[in-house]
Amino acid sequence: xxxxxxxxxxxxxxxxxxxxxxxxxxxxxxxxxxxxxxxxxxxxxxxxxxxxxxxxxxxxxxxxxxxxxxxxxxxxxxxxxxxxxxxxxxxxxxxxxxxxxxxxxxxxxxxxxxxx
Amino acid sequence: xxxxxxxxxxxxxxxxxxxxxxxxxxxxxxxxxxxxxxxxxxxxxxxxxxxxxxxxxxxxxxxxxxxxxxxxxxxxxxxxxxxxxxxxxxxxxxxxxxxxxxxxxxxxxxx
Numbered sequence: 001x002x003x004x005x006x007x008x009x010x011x012x013x014x015x016x017x018x019x020x021x022x023x024x025x026x027x028x029x030x031x032x033x034x035x036x037x038x039x040x041x042x043x044x045x046x047x048x049x050x051x052x053x054x055x056x057x058x059x060x061x062x063x064x065x066x067x068x069x070x071x072x073x074x075x076x077x078x079x080x081x082x083x084x085x086x087x088x089x090x091x092x093x094x095x096x097x098x099x100x101x102x103x104x105x106x107x108x109x110x111x112x113x114x115x116x
Numbered sequence: 117x118x119x120x121x122x123x124x125x126x127x128x129x130x131x132x133x134x135x136x137x138x139x140x141x142x143x144x145x146x147x148x149x150x151x152x153x154x155x156x157x158x159x160x161x162x163x164x165x166x167x168x169x170x171x172x173x174x175x176x177x178x179x180x181x182x183x184x185x186x187x188x189x190x191x192x193x194x195x196x197x198x199x200x201x202x203x204x205x206x207x208x209x210x211x212x213x214x215x216x217x218x219x220x221x222x223x224x225x226x227x
Contacts, residue, residue: 033215042202042217042219042220043204043220045214056214090159092159092161103164104161104164105149105161106161107151107158107159107160107161109157109158110159
């Protein structure tokens with residue numbers, strides 16, 4: 001158990017809908033990272049938040065948005081869903097703002113999203 | 117050409133064998149990570165490297181910055197090592213903000 005929790009575990013929805021994925025980081029961790037893993041694209045970095053502020057942005061679509069709240073949990077909002085958004089969405093957390101230091105990131109169990 | 121490549125794509129070994137998984141990258145990096153993804157989907161971060169070599173139990177990771185290459189070695193492999201091993205680099209551009217992942221190496225260790 002990494003200490004990172006994600007809800008829900010599974011989500012089935014229809015095209016055009018909007019969903020919210022939730023992540024609670026390990027106690028004491030200030031950074032939250034969101035990743036998408038699809039069958040055809042592999043793992044992709046979406047976005048990082050550090051202590052409530054956006055720190056880095058990867059391949060995140062404009063239909064997707066995220067935020068980190070004062071209690072440090074984070075939500076990833078996916079809207080106007082398309083079939084191609086079906087994927088595993090992972091969040092990870094770490095203590096500091098940059099994994100270029102000696103830190104480790106701890107991954108949550110993921111949310112499996114299926115868009116029908 | 118992908119920015120991060122791994123070889124082999126798939127690897128089957130007998131229990132006890134020494135295993136090497138390779139990662140090559142084409143961008144300047146601030147750090148390289150090795151991740152392990154279990155068959156159930158969970159991901160564990162194994163190593164973060166910016167230079168040299170790290171060892172944890174039966175796992176050893178090395179990096180050669182000049183050659184833009186890293187290797188993950190598993191000594192005395194065991195069936196519980198069966199997983200997908202993923203190399204990820206944190207690029208040195210854009211203030212080191214972006215992660216790029218390799219396609220993964222699927223390892224099966226047979227008893």
